[in-house]
Amino acid sequence: MRWLAALVAVLMLASCAPARPASSSAPVTDLVIPAAVPNGKVEIVVKSRYPVGETVRALVRLRPATGTLRGPLDPFIQASGFHGTATVRHLAIDPVSTTTGLTEVVVLWDMRDDAGQAVGSDDYSLVFNVTDDSGRTTAVGATLQVR
Numbered sequence: 001m002r003w004l005a006a007l008v009a010v011l012m013l014a015s016c017a018p019a020r021p022a023s024s025s026a027p028v029t030d031l032v033i034p035a036a037v038p039n040g041k042v043e044i045v046v047k048s049r050y051p052v053g054e055t056v057r058a059l060v061r062l063r064p065a066t067g068t069l070r071g072p073l074d075p076f077i078q079a080s081g082f083h084g085t086a087t088v089r090h091l092a093i094d095p096v097s098t099t100t101g102l103t104e105v106v107v108l109w110d111m112r113d114d115a116g117q118a119v120g121s122d123d124y125s126l127v128f129n130v131t132d133d134s135g136r137t138t139a140v141g142a143t144l145q146v147r
Contacts, residue, residue: 033142039132040064042071044142052121056109056144062098062130070097071130073137077109077144078125088113088124111146121147 033044045059062069075091089109096103107126111119127141 031142035138035140037069037130037132037138037140038134038136039067040069042069042130042138042140044126044140046126046142046144049145049147050111052146053111053118056107056111056126056146058107058109058126058142058144060105060107060128062096062103062105064098064100064132068097068099068133069103069130070132071095071140072105072107072128073131075107075126075128078127078141079119079122080125088119090114093128109144119146 029048031046031048033046035042035044040063043061043063045061047057050056060072062071072093073095075093076087077089077091078085079088089112091107091109093105093107096105107128109126113119124144124146125141126144127139129137129139131137
């Protein structure tokens with residue numbers, strides 16, 4: 001009977017022990033950054049973090065409530081530092097126009113600057129413009145955390 005009581009005590013202690021964390025690294029999740037524009041909204045979907053050296057993939061969603069939205073126009077990657085901001089890379093993306101619902105555009109950046117040199121760990125911004133059918137232009141951007 002004593003061995004049964006000892007077994008129950010051991011099981012009770014084991015069930016009270018704190019659980020080990022499943023993983024020490026933070027999961028990579030998608031962030032949706034919304035931006036209001038005069039005739040609707042734009043959403044930029046990015047990862048919470050990008051590994052150095054891997055291609056950055058962002059998704060731009062154009063959602064006009066009325067009229068037309070066109071973008072992304074003149075997209076570029078920007079770095080910020082102690083001495084101000086600097087354009088790192090001009091991106092070549094064909095803009096789209098949409099009048100209803102949702103239209104998505106994939107934006108890719110190979111983590112290289114305009115000279116073709118690889119960039120390092122830092123916070124960058126994806127910046128572009130969208131225009132509506134009334135000719136109003138809105139600048140939109142999202143932070144890209146590269147680590």
